[in-house]
Amino acid sequence: MSPVFRxxxxxxxxxxxxxxAPKHGYEVIRLLQDRFMGVYAPSPGTIYPRxxxxxxxxxxxxxxxxxRKVYKITDKGREEIRARMDDLAELEQEISDSVxxxxxxxxxxxxxxxxxxxxxxxxxxxxxxxxxxxxxxxEMQRAHDEAxxxxxxxxxxARDQKAGGDPWDQATEWAREDDARREAEQAxxxxxxxxxxxRGDARDEARSARDDAGDEARSARDDARDEARSARDDARDxxxxxxxxxxxxxxxxxxxRDESRRAGHREHDPRGAGRGPQAGRERAGxxxxxxxxxxxxxxxxxxxDWSGLRxxxxxxxxxxxxxxxxxxxxxxxxxWPGPGRAPGWPDPAKFRDLWPDPAKFRDLxxLALQFAGELRRVxxxxxxxxxxxxxxxxxxxxxALTKIRTEVFQPERPQGEGEPAPGGDAAPVxxxxxGPSPAGSEGQDSSAEAPRPDATPGPE
Amino acid sequence: MPRWTIDSPATLDFxxxxxxxxxxxxxxxxxxxxxxRPRLEVIEVAGQPLLVTHEAGILTVGxxxxxxxxxxxxxxxQRHSANVTVMVQKDCPxxxxxxxxxxxxxxxxxxxxxxxxxxxxxxxxxxxxxDANTVAGSLEAQGLGGNLVFRTVSGDLTVADGQxxxxxxxxxxxxxxxxxxxxxxxxxxxxxxxxxxxxxLPAEASAEVSLRSAAGQVHTDFDTLNDGRGPGSRNxxxxxxxxxxxxxVSxxxxxxxILRGSQQAAPHDGDGAAPPGESAAAAPxxxxxxxxxx
Numbered sequence: 001m002s003p004v005f006r007x008x009x010x011x012x013x014x015x016x017x018x019x020x021a022p023k024h025g026y027e028v029i030r031l032l033q034d035r036f037m038g039v040y041a042p043s044p045g046t047i048y049p050r051x052x053x054x055x056x057x058x059x060x061x062x063x064x065x066x067x068r069k070v071y072k073i074t075d076k077g078r079e080e081i082r083a084r085m086d087d088l089a090e091l092e093q094e095i096s097d098s099v100x101x102x103x104x105x106x107x108x109x110x111x112x113x114x115x116x117x118x119x120x121x122x123x124x125x126x127x128x129x130x131x132x133x134x135x136x137x138x139e140m141q142r143a144h145d146e147a148x149x150x151x152x153x154x155x156x157x158a159r160d161q162k163a164g165g166d167p168w169d170q171a172t173e174w175a176r177e178d179d180a181r182r183e184a185e186q187a188x189x190x191x192x193x194x195x196x197x198x199r200g201d202a203r204d205e206a207r208s209a210r211d212d213a214g215d216e217a218r219s220a221r222d223d224a225r226d227e228a229r230s231a232r233d234d235a236r237d238x239x240x241x242x243x244x245x246x247x248x249x250x251x252x253x254x255x256x257r258d259e260s261r262r263a264g265h266r267e268h269d270p271r272g273a274g275r276g277p278q279a280g281r282e283r284a285g286x287x288x289x290x291x292x293x294x295x296x297x298x299x300x301x302x303x304x305d306w307s308g309l310r311x312x313x314x315x316x317x318x319x320x321x322x323x324x325x326x327x328x329x330x331x332x333x334x335x336w337p338g339p340g341r342a343p344g345w346p347d348p349a350k351f352r353d354l355w356p357d358p359a360k361f362r363d364l365x366x367l368a369l370q371f372a373g374e375l376r377r378v379x380x381x382x383x384x385x386x387x388x389x390x391x392x393x394x395x396x397x398x399x400a401l402t403k404i405r406t407e408v409f410q411p412e413r414p415q416g417e418g419e420p421a422p423g424g425d426a427a428p429v430x431x432x433x434x435g436p437s438p439a440g441s442e443g444q445d446s447s448a449e450a451p452r453p454d455a456t457p458g459p460e
Numbered sequence: 461m462p463r464w465t466i467d468s469p470a471t472l473d474f475x476x477x478x479x480x481x482x483x484x485x486x487x488x489x490x491x492x493x494x495x496x497r498p499r500l501e502v503i504e505v506a507g508q509p510l511l512v513t514h515e516a517g518i519l520t521v522g523x524x525x526x527x528x529x530x531x532x533x534x535x536x537x538q539r540h541s542a543n544v545t546v547m548v549q550k551d552c553p554x555x556x557x558x559x560x561x562x563x564x565x566x567x568x569x570x571x572x573x574x575x576x577x578x579x580x581x582x583x584x585x586x587x588x589x590x591d592a593n594t595v596a597g598s599l600e601a602q603g604l605g606g607n608l609v610f611r612t613v614s615g616d617l618t619v620a621d622g623q624x625x626x627x628x629x630x631x632x633x634x635x636x637x638x639x640x641x642x643x644x645x646x647x648x649x650x651x652x653x654x655x656x657x658x659x660x661l662p663a664e665a666s667a668e669v670s671l672r673s674a675a676g677q678v679h680t681d682f683d684t685l686n687d688g689r690g691p692g693s694r695n696x697x698x699x700x701x702x703x704x705x706x707x708x709v710s711x712x713x714x715x716x717x718i719l720r721g722s723q724q725a726a727p728h729d730g731d732g733a734a735p736p737g738e739s740a741a742a743a744p745x746x747x748x749x750x751x752x753x754x
Contacts, residue, residue, distance in 0.1 A: 103490030125717040
C-alpha cells in the first residue's frame with residue numbers, strides 16, 4: 001500500500017471520492033488507480049471492507065442498481081469531510097506530490113533494472129568470451145602438440161635411420177637426418193608462428209591455425225614416413241646386396257679351394273701329371289685373376305671389417321623402425337615382415353653359429369689382409385704377370401701355408417685336430433664349401449683356413 | 461487559443477489532448493499514460509518561463525523563442541530548466557525535444573518521437589512506435605513492447621525485458637545491450653561503428669541471425685550458430701528455432717555477443733503444473749505484486 005494512506009486516510013479519501021458522485025466499488029478502485037497513475041491499484045479486498053465499515057458508521061449508504069451496490073455519501077459523511085478539510089487538503093497535496101514523483105520513480109526503476117541487466121549481460125558475455133578464449137588456448141595447445149609430435153616423429157625417424165640404416169651410406173643418412181630435422185624445425189617454426197598469431201589477437205585465427213599446423217604436421221609426418229620408407233628400402237637393398245656379395249665371396253672361396261685342391265692333386269697325382277701342371281696352373285691363374293678383378297671392384301668397400309657384418313646393428317634392430325611414435329598408423333609397416341622373417345634371409349641364430357668368432361680371427365684376418373694388400377701391391381707393380389706367375393705363387397703360398405700349419409699351429413694340433421687331417425687328405429670334405437668363410441677376400445682364404453686342416457689343399 | 465505562460469509550479473487540466481509537443485532545454489520531461497483527464501504538471505521552472513498552448517487538441521509545452529529561433533538558439537550558457545510531467549491518454553502521439561533534459565515515457569502506446577542532444581531517454585512499458593534520436597544521450601527501456609528506432613552517436617542503448625516487433629538501433633560508439641525476444645516476423649537490426657553489442661535472446665528464440673564484425677569479435681553461446689565455425693570468426697549466420705524473426709548485427713570494430721538466455725518456458729510450466737509447495741510459495745508473490753505500489 002502506498003505510504004500516502006496512513007491510518008484513516010484511505011477512509012477519508014473514499015469519502016471524498018463518494019462526495020464527488022455516487023459510485024460502486026469497482027469505480028472507486030479504478031479512480032484510485034488512475035489517481036496514482038496506475039502504480040497504486042488497491043485490491044477489492046482492501047476497498048470493500050472499508051466501504052462496509054463506513055456504512056456501519058453511517059457515513060455512506062448504498063443502493064442496489066442492476067444487482068450492484070452503488071455507494072453514496074450521507075450527510076453524516078459530508079460533515080466528517082468538512083470536519084477534516086485540512087487533513088483532506090494535506091492528503092491531496094501528498095497524493096499530487098507522489099504522482100509527481102512517479103516520473104522520478106519510473107526513471108529510477110528503469111535505471112535500476114537496466115543497470116542490473118547491463119551487469120548481468122556483461123558478466124554473461126565475459127563468461128562466453130572466457131570460454132571461447134579457453135577453447136582458443138586449447139586449439140593453440142593442440143597445434144603446438146601436433147607440431148611437436150611431428151618433430152619428434154621426424155627426429156625419431158632420423159635416429160632410427162642412424163641406428164638401423166646402411167652403414168656405408170651413413171653420410172646420406174646424416175644428410176637425410178638433417179633434412180628431417182630441418183623439416184621438423186620448419187614445421188615447428190610455422191606452427192609456432194601460427195600459435196603466435198593465435199596468441200596475438202586471435203581467438204579467431206585459432207581454428208585456421210590449428211588446421212594449418214595440422215596440415216603442416218601431417219605433411220611433415222608424411223614426408224618423414226616417405227623418407228623412412230625409402231631409407232628402409234635402401235637399407236634392404238643394401239642388405240640384399242651385402243648378402244649377395246657374401247654368397248658370391250663364399251662361392252668364390254669354395255671354388256678357389258676346390259680348384260686349388262684339385263690343382264694340388266693334379267700336381268702330385270701321377271695321373272694328373274699327364275695333363276701337366278701347366279694346365280692346372282693356368283686355371284688357377286684364371287681363377288686368381290678373376291678374384292683379383294673382383295677384389296678390385298670390392299675394394300671400394302671396406303672389406304676389412306667384413307666379419308663385423310654380423311655385428312651390424314641393422315640386422316637386429318631394423319624392426320625397431322616401426323616403433324617410432326606417430327608411425328603406428330602407417331599400414332605398410334605391419335606388412336613388412338622384417339629381416340628375420342624375410343624369405344631367403346638367413347635365420348640370425350643359425351647365422352651366428354655358422355659364423356666364425358670374429359674376436360678369435362680378427363687379428364688373423366687383419367694379418368691376412370695385410371698380406372693380401374702387400375701381394376696386391378706387388379702384383380700391381382709387377383711389369384708382367386705371366387701365366388705361370390699364379391702357379392708359382394700358388395706353390396709358394398702352399399708351402400707357406402704348410403709351413404704355417406706345421407710351425408705356427410703345430411702345438412695345438414695333436415690335441416683336437418690331429419685326426420681330421422688325414423681324413424681330410426683322403427677325402428676332401430665337400431661340406432667345406434658351405435663352411436663359413438665369407439670373411440675371405442683375396443688371399444685370405446688360405447690364411448683363414450689355416451687353422452682348419454680339413455680345408456687345406458695340401459696333403460702331407 | 462488557450463495560452464499560458466508559466467514561471468512557477470502549476471497544474472493544468474485539459475479536456476482533450478490528441479497530440480503532445482514538448483520542447484525544453486534542461487530539467488526533465490515525463491509523459492505518462494493515464495485514463496484520467498489529461499493534465500500538465502509543471503513541477504519546477506527556472507530561467508525563462510514556459511509557454512503552454514492548447515490548440516485544436518494539440519498541447520504544446522515549450523519556450524516562446526523555440527518556435528522562432530529553433531532549438532539550437534537556446535544552446536546558450538544561461539540556464540533554462542523545467543521539470544514537467546504530462547499525463548495524457550496512452551494513445552496520444554507525442555513529440556519531445558530536449559537539449560540535455562531527461563525524457564521519460566511510461567505506458568504510452570502511440571507513436572512517439574524523442575530528440576535529444578545529451579539528455580537520456582527512459583522508456584517504461586512503452587508499446588507504441590518510438591523514434592529516438594540522440595547525440596550523446598542514452599536510451600534505457602524496460603518492458604518494451606512495440607517498435608523502437610534509435611539513432612545515436614555515443615549514447616548507449618539498453619533494453620531490458622523487451623518483446624520487440626521491430627528494433628532498429630544505429631550507433632557510432634554507443635553500446636547496445638538488450639535482453640529481448642523477437643516477435644514472430646519481428647526484426648531486430650543493430651549497426652554500430654565501434655560500440656559493443658550484447659544481446660540476450662531467450663533460449664527458444666526463433667530468428668534468422670546474421671552477425672558481422674569487420675574488426676571486432678563475434679561471440680555466441682547458441683550452439684546452432686556455432687556450428688562449423690571457429691571461435692572468434694567475424695561472420696556468423698544461422699537460424700534459431702524456425703527462423704520466424706530476423707536478427708542482424710553489423711559492427712565495424714565493436715565486439716558482438718549474442719547470449720542465450722534461460723528457458724522462458726520454465727516459469728510458465730511452474731505456474732501451470734506446479735507442485736503444491738511451489739504454488740503456495742508463488743501465491744504470496746502474486747498478492748504482493750497486486751497490492752504494491754511501484
